[in-house]
Amino acid sequence: MSWSSRHLLVPLSAVLLVLSACGGDDDKNPVCGNGIIESGEACDDGNRTEGDRCNNSCQVTTPTVDAGTDAGSDTDAGTNTDAGTGTDAGTDDAGTGTDAGTGTDAGTGTDAGTETDAGTSTDAGTGTDAGTETDAGTSPDAGTGTDAGTETDAGTSTDAGTDAGTETDGGAIDAGPAPDAGTGTDAGTETDAGTSTDAGTTVTLSALEPAAVFARTGTTGETIPETLEVTLSAEATTDVVVQVASSSPSVVVANNGQVTVPAGTRSAAVIVTADEAAGSTKATLTATLGSDSRTATVRVLGATEAASLAYLSPETVSLASGETANVTVTLDIPAAAATSIALSTTGNVGSVPATVTVPANEISAKFIFTAGASGSTGTIVATLNNQSVSAQAKVNAAPTTNHIVISEVAAAGPASGGTGDNDEFIELYNPTNAEVNIGGWKVQYKKDKGGTYTSTFVLKGTARIAAHGFFLIARDTFQGPGTPDEKWGTALTMGAGGGHVRIGPNSLTDALADPNVVDKLGWGSGDDGEGGVIKATPSKAGSFERKANAASSAATMEGTGVDAKKGNSEDTNVNGADFVTRTTRDPQTRASGVTEVP
Numbered sequence: 001m002s003w004s005s006r007h008l009l010v011p012l013s014a015v016l017l018v019l020s021a022c023g024g025d026d027d028k029n030p031v032c033g034n035g036i037i038e039s040g041e042a043c044d045d046g047n048r049t050e051g052d053r054c055n056n057s058c059q060v061t062t063p064t065v066d067a068g069t070d071a072g073s074d075t076d077a078g079t080n081t082d083a084g085t086g087t088d089a090g091t092d093d094a095g096t097g098t099d100a101g102t103g104t105d106a107g108t109g110t111d112a113g114t115e116t117d118a119g120t121s122t123d124a125g126t127g128t129d130a131g132t133e134t135d136a137g138t139s140p141d142a143g144t145g146t147d148a149g150t151e152t153d154a155g156t157s158t159d160a161g162t163d164a165g166t167e168t169d170g171g172a173i174d175a176g177p178a179p180d181a182g183t184g185t186d187a188g189t190e191t192d193a194g195t196s197t198d199a200g201t202t203v204t205l206s207a208l209e210p211a212a213v214f215a216r217t218g219t220t221g222e223t224i225p226e227t228l229e230v231t232l233s234a235e236a237t238t239d240v241v242v243q244v245a246s247s248s249p250s251v252v253v254a255n256n257g258q259v260t261v262p263a264g265t266r267s268a269a270v271i272v273t274a275d276e277a278a279g280s281t282k283a284t285l286t287a288t289l290g291s292d293s294r295t296a297t298v299r300v301l302g303a304t305e306a307a308s309l310a311y312l313s314p315e316t317v318s319l320a321s322g323e324t325a326n327v328t329v330t331l332d333i334p335a336a337a338a339t340s341i342a343l344s345t346t347g348n349v350g351s352v353p354a355t356v357t358v359p360a361n362e363i364s365a366k367f368i369f370t371a372g373a374s375g376s377t378g379t380i381v382a383t384l385n386n387q388s389v390s391a392q393a394k395v396n397a398a399p400t401t402n403h404i405v406i407s408e409v410a411a412a413g414p415a416s417g418g419t420g421d422n423d424e425f426i427e428l429y430n431p432t433n434a435e436v437n438i439g440g441w442k443v444q445y446k447k448d449k450g451g452t453y454t455s456t457f458v459l460k461g462t463a464r465i466a467a468h469g470f471f472l473i474a475r476d477t478f479q480g481p482g483t484p485d486e487k488w489g490t491a492l493t494m495g496a497g498g499g500h501v502r503i504g505p506n507s508l509t510d511a512l513a514d515p516n517v518v519d520k521l522g523w524g525s526g527d528d529g530e531g532g533v534i535k536a537t538p539s540k541a542g543s544f545e546r547k548a549n550a551a552s553s554a555a556t557m558e559g560t561g562v563d564a565k566k567g568n569s570e571d572t573n574v575n576g577a578d579f580v581t582r583t584t585r586d587p588q589t590r591a592s593g594v595t596e597v598p
Helices: 003-022 415-421
Strands: 205-210 212-216 229-232 242-247 251-254 260-261 266-270 272-275 282-289 294-301 309-313 316-320 324-331 339-345 355-358 362-372 379-384 387-396 405-410 426-428 444-447 455-458 470-475 488-489 500-503 519-524 543-546 579-582
Touching: 205 282, 205 294, 229 260, 229 282, 242 251, 251 282, 260 266, 260 455, 309 379, 309 387, 316 324, 316 362, 324 339, 324 355, 339 362, 355 362, 362 387, 387 455, 405 500, 405 519, 455 488
Parallel strands: 212 294, 316 387, 470 488
Antiparallel strands: 205 229, 229 266, 242 260, 242 282, 251 272, 282 294, 309 324, 324 362, 339 355, 339 379, 379 387, 405 426, 405 543, 426 470, 444 455, 444 500, 500 519, 543 579
């Protein structure tokens, strides 16, 4: 056969072969797996194996070996092992031998990492898919390093678990574990989520007290001599954390400054560590809860810093002979060790123990003073290391009268007419060194001549007179000065020219002679005075007043007289000797205070 004939036969054979392969009008069904893409087939890779992008029905599918097995694990989709990344498409993992690495399929823009393949609900790891609403935040994947932190994932039940789970923080390092969930200020929520400042309660910070305390260098614990505490406005329903900051490194608050007030309580101690070498030895501590803050000062003491005497209290002690009182000696700083202080008295004023001991870390100690001889004056002295402090002491003379007395009476007032006539009062005085209960006592009046004490007024059960104090009873038309402690209304009506008043306990009768009478005054034309009546009568502006002592006179008892502030203790049971007539009256009440001891 010639060369030209051979050239003609070759194309002819090719045509016949093509016609045969296509089948012409052959109506046989297509065969999947014969390597030929026939009618109804999208692909035919020469086998019927599933999971290699061409299934056993010759339709294109997503391979089971590809992305989806790994999506959502710690390594996540899009790693070297997975598919859809620039490094991975076309490697051993992307598809089968037929599919991987071809020019059309392996890693091209059409297949590798497209919206259809890389980034479906099954796959993950491409820019489109990683962290989408479908994948991010599911139970397996939520909270991993790569995926956590999307809007869908943040704060899911698997992820943060509590509250910390904002868009920035959710599902990452901070979600749920100790650094964030339920700590600090909020843990993510606007209202509470177990925060230390709220925790569902409405308490506020009410105090950081005492205002000034001490701490000894080299120690950790409560402050001295009293414990510094934060106090809330009410009992907390859950634990409440109050932040306490120090202005100086010499005082460090324990637990990073967090002081926890346990549920069901109102206060908690502030624990500090003191180091005088670290900074200023005086620190201001500021406690803060929400918008509330309180301050206190803490002074750091040297390990063996010595204390000095500060003062004795009370500064003045006034007692009757034989009576006792507690006296307190106070140091300037808490004692570094138990400190003995010497005690003494002067002027035969009384007795004290030889020494008193202030315990370590305390700032004061008490001792008992016993009053000595009546009328003596002197001092109580405390001495430490040649330093002394003292308090004044006075022993009162025994009272010359040991019962309540009628101290001043006005049977009329300075005004004219009925206003003046009914401007009446009776003043009582307590010359003793103790308060007297006059609750239920009777105040009685009898006219100047004849009759009995039929006019009676009963004091309230709460009536009391302080030692060396007064009690004023007056008619309802009393004009003053001062406000009566009680008013008798119209129960008593006194006569300016003569009459009688008396006092006694509730057992007092209206009989002229009654052993229950405590004190009595008769004046003018009266006929039943105590040892006789006081004959003189004052002007309408004046009054009758009991003397302070035997030497007292009208001049010394009025105004700026030497006896004017010495009370009314003179009682010889003779009205004429015990009373003076004043030109101006001077009613005194409980509110007037106490007098000097005469």
